[in-house]
Each structure stands twice: as structure tokens, then as C-alpha cells.
Amino acid sequence: MADLFPRSFSDGEEMIGRLMNNFWQDRSLATDIKEFDSYYEVKADLPGINKEDIKVTYANDTLTIRAKHTTNNEEKDDEGHYLRRERTSSTYERSFAMKDIAEENIKASFENGVLTLNLPKKIVKEIHGKDIPIE
Numbered sequence: 001m002a003d004l005f006p007r008s009f010s011d012g013e014e015m016i017g018r019l020m021n022n023f024w025q026d027r028s029l030a031t032d033i034k035e036f037d038s039y040y041e042v043k044a045d046l047p048g049i050n051k052e053d054i055k056v057t058y059a060n061d062t063l064t065i066r067a068k069h070t071t072n073n074e075e076k077d078d079e080g081h082y083l084r085r086e087r088t089s090s091t092y093e094r095s096f097a098m099k100d101i102a103e104e105n106i107k108a109s110f111e112n113g114v115l116t117l118n119l120p121k122k123i124v125k126e127i128h129g130k131d132i133p134i135e
Contacts (some may be wrong), residue, residue: 029065029094040098040119047113054115058103064095065115100124 030045053068073086102120109116
């Protein structure tokens, strides 16, 4: 009976852990972040999600992307009786620490299932200080 499972799955906890990791990886938001001289570009894949079901916030140096996806499948017979009725609902959320963003100038667009964010960097003025004469 020990030959029924591969050696890597001989420990049940390890097998469940791997299965759960695969499950959560499939449900995460695939996100790319590029840094340019004056801004960051964030692209998140959200296929099948409506623009109205996406919320993006920037607070306390943290960018958060939330999305909700709900589907309803109904099949009825000729008399209107349900033969099958299924509903699924999924939520997705990712957060990223991103400091020194000019939050008032953040721009977002959503096209073909891809959310694109442009996060301009704050312009940090270098203060040279003042020379103090010694008396």
C-alpha cells in the first residue's frame, strides 16, 4: 500500500500543503511592476472581471487592488423549473508597499482584462542646508 503514493507524498501533511499552495496560486492576481525614472507602472491581470467590481486604493504607503467576480448559471426547463442553478463568487486582493508616490496624480485604466496603474514618484527636493559662520 505504501507504493500507492509517490515518495514525495508519503507525508499526508506535505501533500495537503502542496495541493493548497496550487489552489491559492491559481487564485492570485498576476501582477507586474516596472520602475521608471519618474513613475511606477503596475499591471494586474483580471480576466472576466468587470471594471465596476475593481477597487484600487493607496493609503499609508500601500497600494491595494481588490476585485470581486460573481457568476450565476441557471438552466430551466420549458415550465420554468430549475434543472440546475449554480452561483460562484471569488474575491482577489493584493497589496504592495510603495513609498513616495504622488497619490493625487495616480492614473488607472482597465482594458481587455488588464488593470494598468501609473504611480508617479514624488519629487524630492534636495535641501542643501545653510552654512553657518563661526564667530
